[in-house]
Amino acid sequence: MEKLKVGVIGLGLMGEVHTAIYQSLPYVEVVGCAEPYRPRAKEFAEKYGVKVYAEPDTLLDHVDAISVCTPDHLHKEVILKAFAKNVKALVEKPLDITAAGCEEILAAMPDESYLMVGHILRFDPRVWRAKQVLDSGELGKIYSVNVWRSNSRASGMKIGKRTSVTWFLGIHDIDMIIWLLGGKKITKVSAMGKKIFTPFWDYVISSMETEDGTLICMENGWTMPIQRVTGLDAGFKIIGEKGMMEVNLTHADARVTTEERGRSVLMDTFHWPMIGTELYGDLRIELEAFVKAVQSNAVPPVTATEATEAVRVIERIENALDKQEA
Ligand SMILES: NC(=O)c1ccc[n+]([C@@H]2O[C@H](COP(=O)([O-])OP(=O)(O)OC[C@H]3O[C@@H](n4cnc5c(N)ncnc54)[C@H](O)[C@@H]3O)[C@@H](O)[C@H]2O)c1
The missing domain is CATH 3.40.50.720 (NAD(P)-binding Rossmann-like Domain)
Incomplete structure (x- = not known):
């Protein structure tokens, strides 16, 4: 070929x-x-x-x-x-x-x-395992989703001049949750946030509901101190009528501590780790x-159609935040 x-x-x-x-x-x-x-x-x-x-x-x-x-x-x-x-x-x-x-x-x-x-995240094996469990129906009707994704203040300092934490981080979570829930529409959205370090939202708590009544609580921030072992704190917890599923999406496996770094650092083993020279x-x-x-x-x-749905939800969160400010 x-x-x-x-x-x-x-x-x-x-x-x-x-x-x-x-x-x-x-x-x-x-x-x-x-x-x-x-x-x-x-x-x-x-x-x-x-x-x-x-x-x-x-x-x-x-x-x-x-x-x-x-x-x-x-x-x-x-x-x-x-x-x-x-x-x-x-x-x-x-x-x-x-x-x-x-x-x-x-x-x-x-x-x-x-x-x-x-x-x-659609290509993360941890998320795929969750998708398989949800699709099997093992958890029964889904009552609630808690999802969180935060970065350290360093990200806010670098990217916060041009975007908010929901556009940068929350968009990952929204696309993932809609996908995990089988494409269910998010019908209700409300949000509260704080502008602390940047002109945009640095810390946001969003609450949502899907068309069939699943409640979603999402936390996004770039307020963690830069000294933390990893600049990423992420995961989700899904509770249904027959059980629950908890997935840690934080870097958790490989820790390095050196005098030069001045602290412990957890390294990425999932998103784009170098193995050999690739x-x-x-x-x-x-x-x-x-x-x-x-x-x-x-x-x-x-698809672009699916990704548009995630953009719609983030836009509604941002609108809710702006109304809160007014
Ligand atoms: N998938 C992920 O996990 C992930 C992580 C970080 C960023 N992102 C996304 O990736 C995108 C890029 O982020 P980044 O962190 O690499 O940003 P970056 O600022 O490091 O890089 C953007 C580059 O685009 C260049 N550029 C600006 N205007 C251009 C133009 N008209 N034509 C060509 N190049 C142009 C800039 O000079 C810069 O080098 C963003 O949309 C961001 O949200 C995704």
Whole structure:
């Protein structure tokens, strides 16, 4: 089979891991990347031996598929350019920063095979085990879901200038919970939050209800001290009529403590851990799923329609927070 020609747009943290994973897949060729910040583009071209364009337009003429790893507010622009050139896309979460923007993307999308959204937790084996248990009906009717995902203050300092904690972290949880509950619609939403370190919401408690009466309580924050052993605290607890399920999504397995670090640090063993010289984990599974869908012209595992639903819920949470402030 001919190698799939891919490009990566936006070469920050995520653009780099996408590129490294694609380069390690034998059936994929990274034809080029795009990054407007020239020092980063130059450094990246040298490190990965790829051509880096200043913008995506020319690159789109040479690829079958792209990863969109730009900041959230620029996802839509790149996706629409890709559709116009018949290129399929995997976009990092969130699909867009408004539900109206997602609708615009859906309207321009030739069909569902053209876009996958990088909701990475759908590829996490711990979440998959939970999905299997829920789908089996073993827990009976689901009464409640508690879900939490917080980062340290360092994330807020870095990303909090451009987004809120619900857009950055809560969107992961909402997509995961809707998926775990079998696509049930969230009908009621309320929220309370605090702006502490950034102009956006830094700590948010959201309560929701699904169309069939499951209550959801979600906590998101980037208020934990940076000295904590891991910058991530995440998990969920689901209680049903016949039992419950508890899943720890925090880094928990590999701890390193050195004088230089000045503290203990728990390392990522799930999302993109380095094994030998290659990156593995759920991000690799996600990228492999995207490539497979493109190669077989199939609808990818996380569709734009599903991702739009998560954006709708986060938008409602943000609206509820703004009303609380008024
Ligand atoms: N799946 C996950 O777990 C996860 C984790 C972190 C971030 N994300 C998402 O990934 C995306 C990127 O996040 P990041 O942390 O890598 O951000 P980043 O700021 O580190 O990188 C973004 C890059 O895009 C570049 N860029 C800006 N405008 C561009 C344009 N018009 N064309 C091409 N490149 C452009 C910037 O110069 C920068 O290098 C965001 O949507 C974020 O929400 C996902």
